[in-house]
Amino acid sequence: MSAPGYFRNIYDTVVSIAIGMKITLKYCFQKTVTVQYPEQRLTFAPRYRGIHEFEADQCIACDLCAKACPVDCIYIDKTAPRKIDKKTGKASGGELLRFAIDYSKCLFCALCTEPCPTECIHMGKLHDLSCYSREDVVVEFAELDKKGQRTPIPLWMERNAEKIPWVKEEYERVKAGKLATTAADIKPVK
Numbered sequence: 353m354s355a356p357g358y359f360r361n362i363y364d365t366v367v368s369i370a371i372g373m374k375i376t377l378k379y380c381f382q383k384t385v386t387v388q389y390p391e392q393r394l395t396f397a398p399r400y401r402g403i404h405e406f407e408a409d410q411c412i413a414c415d416l417c418a419k420a421c422p423v424d425c426i427y428i429d430k431t432a433p434r435k436i437d438k439k440t441g442k443a444s445g446g447e448l449l450r451f452a453i454d455y456s457k458c459l460f461c462a463l464c465t466e467p468c469p470t471e472c473i474h475m476g477k478l479h480d481l482s483c484y485s486r487e488d489v490v491v492e493f494a495e496l497d498k499k500g501q502r503t504p505i506p507l508w509m510e511r512n513a514e515k516i517p518w519v520k521e522e523y524e525r526v527k528a529g530k531l532a533t534t535a536a537d538i539k540p541v542k
């Protein structure tokens with residue numbers, strides 16, 4: 353290599369390092385946009401659409417939510433028709449054998465909440481259902497109802513509930529079957 357070529361290489365290297373460092377320094381002093389989850393968390397908009405919350409005791413198994421679903425990811429099975437008992441305000445008649453949603457397909461579009469005549473299916477605010485198998489992303493809501501839950505308890509929540517105060521609060525809410533919000537539901541036109 354000639355002497356000019358040698359010095360040209362050194363010059364190019366120094367310039368490219370300087371450009372790289374300039375970009376790095378620029379981002380060093382910018383406002384951080386990520387958070388150390390789950391120790392820290394961001395606030396969701398009230399209309400955020402997360403994992404569903406389902407009130408099985410109000411479901412008449414009419415299939416309207418499943419028919420409205422654009423990806424056919426709601427599975428319902430019953431022994432006989434159900435209807436709301438006017439005295440108790442709960443669904444009675446046949447048994448709700450299955451109400452499941454496959455979250456490997458769900459688009460979180462909320463279209464299933466719109467036609468529900470008893471307003472028993474809502475978009476919740478949990479967003480993370482990470483798990484170890486494909487079967488675990490199919491949530492069996494009718495089975496959860498037997499434990500008094502409206503929505504599943506994700507693995508990360510179970511593992512961090514004792515360590516992180518806000519996670520414990522959410523864990524206890526889900527375990528007690530309390531709804532988070534119904535703000536994300538698409539309200540039917542009256």
Ligand code: SF4
Pocket residue numbers: 420421422423424425426453457458459460461462463464465
């Ligand atoms: S949110 Fe949309 S895709 Fe998911 S179950 Fe409801 S209708 Fe189907």
Ligand code: SF4
Pocket residue numbers: 410411412413414415416417418428467468469470471472473
């Ligand atoms: S539309 Fe409502 S009542 Fe009918 S099956 Fe779906 S969740 Fe149950």
